[in-house]
Amino acid sequence: MHQHGNLPTDLLKDKVRNYFTKRFEFTGEELDAILDSSEFKEHPKGTLLQQPGDVFRQSYLVLQGCLRQYLSTDGNLRTLHFFTEEQWVLSMETGAATSFLVCEEDCVLLSGDASKELSLSERFPRIGKYARQIVEEEFFSQQKEYQRHLSAGPEERYVYLIEHRPDLLQRLPQHLIASYLGIQPESLSRIRKRMAGK
Amino acid sequence: MKKNTHPVDTKALLSELTMRLKTAFDPFFNAPIETWQDFAAAGSVITVSKNTVLKEAGTREKYFYFILEGSAAILLEKEDQLVCLDLVMENSFFADYMSLLQGAPSPLQTRCIEASRLLRMSREEYMQLGSTEMGMILTRAAAESSYMAKQQQQIDLLTKTAEQRYLELLQFQPALIQRIPQKWLASFLGVTPQSLSRMRRQLAE
Numbered sequence: 001m002h003q004h005g006n007l008p009t010d011l012l013k014d015k016v017r018n019y020f021t022k023r024f025e026f027t028g029e030e031l032d033a034i035l036d037s038s039e040f041k042e043h044p045k046g047t048l049l050q051q052p053g054d055v056f057r058q059s060y061l062v063l064q065g066c067l068r069q070y071l072s073t074d075g076n077l078r079t080l081h082f083f084t085e086e087q088w089v090l091s092m093e094t095g096a097a098t099s100f101l102v103c104e105e106d107c108v109l110l111s112g113d114a115s116k117e118l119s120l121s122e123r124f125p126r127i128g129k130y131a132r133q134i135v136e137e138e139f140f141s142q143q144k145e146y147q148r149h150l151s152a153g154p155e156e157r158y159v160y161l162i163e164h165r166p167d168l169l170q171r172l173p174q175h176l177i178a179s180y181l182g183i184q185p186e187s188l189s190r191i192r193k194r195m196a197g198k
Numbered sequence: 199m200k201k202n203t204h205p206v207d208t209k210a211l212l213s214e215l216t217m218r219l220k221t222a223f224d225p226f227f228n229a230p231i232e233t234w235q236d237f238a239a240a241g242s243v244i245t246v247s248k249n250t251v252l253k254e255a256g257t258r259e260k261y262f263y264f265i266l267e268g269s270a271a272i273l274l275e276k277e278d279q280l281v282c283l284d285l286v287m288e289n290s291f292f293a294d295y296m297s298l299l300q301g302a303p304s305p306l307q308t309r310c311i312e313a314s315r316l317l318r319m320s321r322e323e324y325m326q327l328g329s330t331e332m333g334m335i336l337t338r339a340a341a342e343s344s345y346m347a348k349q350q351q352q353i354d355l356l357t358k359t360a361e362q363r364y365l366e367l368l369q370f371q372p373a374l375i376q377r378i379p380q381k382w383l384a385s386f387l388g389v390t391p392q393s394l395s396r397m398r399r400q401l402a403e
Contacts, residue, residue, distance in 0.1 A: 073357045080353070092342045098353070125334075132338045139345040140296040143283070146352045147274055150388050151281040182356065 012040050015063055016110055019086060024130045033124060037116040041109045050091075050101035057091035058111045065107030066171055070100050070179070079180040081145075082168055090138055104172060154181040155191050204243045206317075212238055215317055219264060222289040227339040233332045240327060241319035246310050253308040259297035262324040265290055268314025269374075271382055273307045280307065282385035285374060295344065298324065311382055360389045361397055 016038075017031050026034070041060075043049065049067070050057060060067070060083075067083040080099060083089050089101065092114065121128030148157055158181055161169055169177060178188040206212055215238035220231060243266070246252070253259055255275050263270070265288050272284040272294065283306070286292040297304040298321055310316075319327075328337045354363055364387055368375055375383070384394040 071353060071357060076357075078356050080356070090345070092346065128334060128338070132334065132341055135338070135341040135345055136295075136299055139341055139348060140300075142345060142348040142352065143296065146348060146355070147281070147283060149352060149355055150283065151274060151276050 009040065012063065012108065016061075019061070024126075024133075026126070026130075030124050030127055033120055034127065037120050038110050038112040041107075041111045043103045043107045043109070045103055045106050047103040047107070048100065049103065050097050050099070052096065052098050052100065054097040055095075056113075057097055058113050059091050059117070060089040060112075061110040062087050062089070063108045063110055065103060065105040065109075066168075067107060067109075068102050068104045068176065070102070071098070072100065077179060078182065079176060082165075082172065082180065084167065084171075088134055088138055090135065092135070104176065154183045154187070157181055158188070158191055202245045206238050206241060206243065211243065215241075215243070215266075218266060218289065219317075222264070222291075223336070226343050227336060229332055229336060233336070237319075237327060238317065240323040241317045243315065244318050245315050246313070248313045249309060249311065250314075251307060251309045253294055253297075253306070255305050255307045256303055257297075258301065258303050259294040259308075260321055261318050262293045262298060262321065263291065264317040265292065266315040266317060268310055268312045268316070269377060270308060270310050270314065271386075273309065273385075274305060275307060280385065282382050285311075285378060285382065285386055287371070287374060291340070311379060312377060355388065360387045360393070361401075363387055364394070364397055365401075 013035055016035060020026050020031055020034060040063075043065075049060075052072075062083050062085055064085060067089060068079055069081045069083070069089070070077055070079045072078075082104070091097075117131060121131055148160060152160070158177075161177070174188055175185045178185040181188065183191075204211070206215060212235065216231060216234045219234040219237055220229070223229065223234070241264075246268075252261070252263070252270070265286060267288055269288070270286045270292055271282050272286070272292070273280040273282055275281075284292070292308070294304055294306045294308055296302075297306065301321070327333045354366075358366075367383075367387075378386075380394060381391050384391040387394065389397070
């Protein structure tokens with residue numbers, strides 16, 4: 001039995017089946033087809049999965065761990081997103097990647113590429129329908145995040161993290177949270193002190 | 199606030215709308231002309247005056263739109279201010295997508311910021327069209343395109359100054375700059391109307 005870190009493949013397959021059944025009520029045949037056209041990938045903390053210029057890209061379902069997507073513009077690093085368990089990292093752009101994707105923890109991912117998903121969707125229309133739903137949900141999530149960036153300052157967005165993503169605050173070092181908020185680590189410290197003092 | 203509604207019941211109108219829709223969507227996916235005939239026939243053409251609110255904050259999105267003439271904004275009310283999330287011009291589809299697809303109220307407001315002529319269909323018609331074979335392909339292409347556009351919009355907001363983003367709009371969407379009221383443009387760029395005025399003055403020098 002092949003091992004992926006701490007979890008044997010069968011356990012990982014069960015994890016994936018549970019996730020898809022919970023969300024989309026796929027049949028056994030559909031679940032098998034999804035597993036057949038995807039791969040489990042295991043990467044230690046620090047692995048760079050994608051960098052600007054990369055042309056061949058995968059989409060991922062995070063099973064374990066945390067991925068960080070960030071940009072580097074003129075030497076400035078800006079974190080765009082964190083992806084944790086049961087979140088999707090979708091790569092659908094044509095052309096080259098413009099961002100970095102790095103493992104901030106040891107990760108186990110379900111990985112697939114666009115062409116395989118297309119043939120899956122052709123064989124199983126329900127898979128296609130739910131694949132579209134995933135894209136739509138990720139779009140809504142992007143839209144809400146964009147709203148926060150446009151209409152809220154760093155402190156308000158930090159409060160959002162406390163209220164909705166405390167797991168990120170626990171798992172990630174402060175300088176990465178600061179990078180996501182678009183402020184210096186010292187500014188984040190000041191915000192936290194001010195909030196603790198209230 | 200005057201609304202005139204015309205069902206798509208003349209050959210000429212059907213033909214015009216079909217061609218407009220096909221032309222607008224072909225860059226994303228080349229669908230056969232019949233698809234767009236069905237789409238056009240499912241809607242009504244409405245004309246609305248400037249500043250007409252199409253969807254109020256806190257309500258469910260009941261319609262899906264294609265702009266034939268005019269422009270619209272998707273807005274978020276925040277502490278008595280309206281923040282402009284998206285600006286949409288002719289030959290674009292728009293709606294409060296999340297509310298439309300989930301069938302739930304949302305805090306977003308949509309409004310026409312110029313007098314506009316729109317092709318409008320009900321949520322029921324949209325969902326029905328979206329569940330046909332071609333409809334599923336098109337809504338998938340639309341979802342991906344929306345996702346990528348939104349991601350790029352966020353990247354631009356985080357990595358470019360308001361001035362750079364203004365210059366890009368000037369270069370790639372000059373009609374937007376000319377026709378959108380300054381307060382919506384400023385809000386869209388994430389600056390005050392005063393800052394936008396200052397920016398435009400400095401660029402004119």
